[in-house]
Amino acid sequence: MPVPSPNLYPSFNTVRLSHACLNVADLGRSKTFYTEILGLQVSDETDSHVYLRAMEERGHHSVILQKSDLPGTVEVMGFKTYDEADLDRAEAEFRAKGCPTQWVERPYQGRTLLTEDNIGIPLEFYHKMDRLPSLHQKFALYRGVKPLRIDHFNCFSPDVDASVAFYNDIGFRVTEYTEDEASGKLWAAWMHRKGGVHDMAFTNGRGPRMHHIAFWVPTPLNIIDLLDLMATTGYVSNIERGPGRHGISNAFFLYILDPDGHRIEIYCSDYQTVDPDHEPIKWDLKDPQRQTLWGAAAPKSWFEHGTEFTEVAPRDSALNATPIIAP
Template sequence: MPIPTHVFDPPFNIIRCSHVVLDVTDLNASSAFYETTVGLHVEDRDDRAVYLRGSEEHQHHSLVLRKAPAAACNRLGFKVGNESDLDKAAAFFSENGITYAFTEQPFQGRTLHFTDPFGFQIELYATMEKRPHLLRRYDLYKGCHPQRLDHFNVFAAEVQDTVDFYARLGFRLTEYGEEDGPNGRIAAAWMHRKGNVHDFAITNGKGPRLHHFAFWVPTAMNILHLCDVMASSGFLKNIERGPGRHGISNAFFLYVRDPDGHRLELYTSDYFTGDHDHEPMRWSLKDPRRQTLWGAPAPRSWFEQGSPFTGQPVREPLFVADVTIAD
């Protein structure tokens, strides 16, 4: 299947992934997990929501936990360049028949909600309250010392169409997994706006669902330390996969599940992709190194389970790829 052409003059300017909004069933349990075990910093909380961020982030929040009857991904947030980009985005959505609405969100400026053609619920904003970063407040460090939100990864039922849509919005392809042969189909794509491997990864599967969101940590030792913390604080069974290293993105990784089953990746060691003529790297689906360069094989849950988007029906994928899995 065709890889998308880089679009350097998109209809509006998305800067980077910014934050994720999760529906959780036990706000206190989820907040304690992300604050005390993982090590994110709570900025604000009330009886309906908790706002957290990493130590490197100036923005008010990069993770929002909302109390809800059922666990789900409520929104994925992206920052745009300025206020005019929100109006340009609204015009683009109107011209293309995409549902959108301007909303008021705590601690954010004017915010635009839209549901893309594939059921992914997104919010765009230009301004958010600023807070002093805590990078040098080592006395506050907990868990694996998460620094900043890095990316989202989703299950998409229509991978090619989803990749093409986000390419129109200026996302650039860095790596992709494709079937071999002249009519091979793309089964996964890693796309970025901020100059590393990805802000948004799109993988084949029942969708729309969130596979995981990821926070960057300083070193591989931080990830190993989190394994110790989780093993000694009652969360050993919440370690789902890793530590290990992906071939794709070169990431040193660990995947954990929060009390509601939302999947979080702790992540380090990817690479720069900001040059305008960066060529995407192709991986054969028959090459198990793309998924696991080294480390224990992924469990079945990692391939099959994800967080639905609030109120969105989940569809079967258009095709089932023949994928070689590391063992």
């Protein structure tokens, strides 16, 4: 199935991905990992929540750690709209698609629409978030991998074609995709709003589940520094895959797991996709350079492990196509 033609004039305007709320067992343990190892900055904290941002971000938070009886699950994924009126248009669009909608109160955010996509991923949209002073040149605060900004989400979908069609309708554009030649179906797809390779990506598998959340860093050397730090501070077993360079997106990458099993990608070196007539790049599922430009296959865990969304039951994919897996 070919990717759909982009919808350049959607009913509402999403600027970019914004934040995720991750459920954790031990707030102190998770705070240490995200601040001392990753290097995110604390915007605020309570007995039940820690709000974090990366060094380039002016918005109040891009990660919320929430103490929960359901650790290792994801509460919600957030997106920013262009203006306030887009929120009302988004409500109408999601209602027309048969998705539940409600207005919710969120700390440090303005009016916020809570809804879900076609496979049940909980989404929230807002326009206003509290703005904080810039930390970008506060170099004394930099630590860990020195993350500059949140970059993208990747989720397991039991029907990637359906997920792509849904997000295409609301203005996300495909940059690269993997097709299973035998069935003609999509195995994975990368979709953007902000002009990079992706804000949201989908990988075939049992879902919905979050595959990973990614942060942009300045250089590949930041990733090497993180590996040395994790290897000497008790986190060597949290290193899952990499470092390497993806064929898809050209990104230099590392995948790690936080204390509750949420997968995090550290990421740099992709490319701009601003032009509205940018043509998506097609990859074959069996191409060994798709996963890693240098030919190294991904481990089995990378195709199987994901974190569920709170109170959303995942289901198996009907597409049984098999990628290349490391022995």
